[in-house]
Amino acid sequence: MKFLELIWAALNIRRVRTAFTLVSIIAAFLLFGLLDSVRSAFAHAGEGIPGADRLITAAKVSFGSPLPQSLQARIQTVPGVVAASYGSAFLGTYQDPKNLVPVEAYEKHYLDLYPEWYIAADHREAFKSTKTGALAGETLAKKYNWKVGDKIPLQSKVQQQSGDTTWTFDLVGIYRIDNPNLKAMEGILYINWDYFDEARVAEKGTVTWYTVKVRDLDQSDPISQAIDALSANSEHETRTQSEAALYAEWGKQLADVGLISGSIMGAVFFTLVLLTGNTMAQAVRERIPELGILRTLGFSRRLIMSLILGESVLMLMAGSVTGLIAATAAVQVLKAKLGPSLPMLPIAADIWLRALAVAAIVGLVVAAIPAARGIRVRIIDAIAGR
């Protein structure tokens, strides 16, 4: 592209301004990359879960409303269901009210449905056989420096028969989740449902959700309907969906990360358009005589237009590529610093594509008006500096 030299020269002549503009473009795309990495971490939260032959049955009114424990036996009678287990969840704090620890209480065979959670066989066994036993995710254990054999005292609003507000568990093992999309779930403490239900005062005999393993995932729709039909018109109607679908829904619900990052991006790009638009307008205005000379030498209006648009697009492309490279590095550093549970995905190909498309469009948009104005000037006026 022989005209690239002219474009490059035009950018090079106002080096300081180009540098400033470039820095702000880089900053915008760095932010774009980071936000998009968070957004896609949530958007993809439900993807790539091995053993997704599982359905989750929860209360229809809202996830978290209690369901009767007795439903387990009935779910197991639904054709196509291999196994059904359940769990309850509550929130504890460790030492400081700020240190929230999500706790999930599982029925004895619950973890059998999650073969992909890595748990050493002896830890799995110890969990089953220790009533007050608990399993901590690798991330969680690391965070509070818990070791197998430790007693873990947690504060919770969930009342105990004893009247004690402290729930104490014996850490009998560590589990690990290798799927990077689900790494955030390593922050949960697993305990035994039987112990939990026995010790608590309220809502005895209820569970928060059922996990249902099916024989054939293709049959999950009719099976889900059959399960929900069991409780139809009762006081605890259920809603059953695949585990992946549930995670994806949570991803969306989590304060709608997409919307938030979308509006931040909107503000950033609005500013970016103003800034680069101003730079381009100024750049064209200053070069009217120069453009007049090029036209005198035989450059057509269309060619001049393309040169100006090319200049703008090149600037934005360079900025966006640099910004995304910076974002890639930043994600790695943040992950290394704040742990793998940070909900950020590496900058993926689709982020690159989207960013480059945005860069190209912004580049064209901000240059179009100055360029149109620049070539409307008559040659004789342009070279006379009128």
Added chain:
Amino acid sequence: MPLTHSEARAAKPIVQMHGVKKIYERGKQKVEVLHAIDLDIPQGAFIALMGPSGSGKTTLLNLIGGLDSPSEGTIRVSGKQIDQLGEDELASWRASSVGFVFQFYNLLPMLSARKNVEIPLLLTKLSAAERKRHALTALELVGLSERAEHHPNELSGGQQQRVAIARAIVSDPKLLVCDEPTGDLDRRSAKEVLSLLQALNASYGKTIVMVTHDPKAAEYAQSVLHLDKGSLVADPPSDAKAEKRA
């Protein structure tokens, strides 16, 4: 029997203007800047165009060079009628047929002398190597080979104007139009530039139309045209007496 070279020149003027008027509109006011100009410029001529400020010299030159179109009348250059051409046609005609030299050189500051000279060649199909070769040849012609990689701000005014001349001739047009090419130069640099134009006229057969205020500069031309208030006049207006070359 074929015409001799000089007869051919005389028979076919390179520039033929007939009844050329130029009217500028300033708001609602219309100003006729050129009044029905008839002018033939022979092939191979070196003509100085003189006249008081505002008499329409630049306007006339721009019409000859196809930078602007007349309000009335016809203009033919090398037999091609250019007064009715559209913007794009005119642009590509200019690229191949006319070289321009301006008072303030109008080089692109961020490009080296050679790259400046190469600009018109970007519109041709020449390869990068060929463009470079042509540009260096043109720079050699104006005596600036050793300054090829210098930028305009590293060159004197006279040198910059010679680079501009190299740029004007690099695509080998028959016609050069120069608007006060020495207007910004000291006497010595002006002499160099004028000698260069003279050489291009004499040795390379370039037809040159040069606007100048300077009678000394006009002496380098073969003939002088006088423009006064938009009309060509036989004698110079009294305030700007030009002497004929001895």
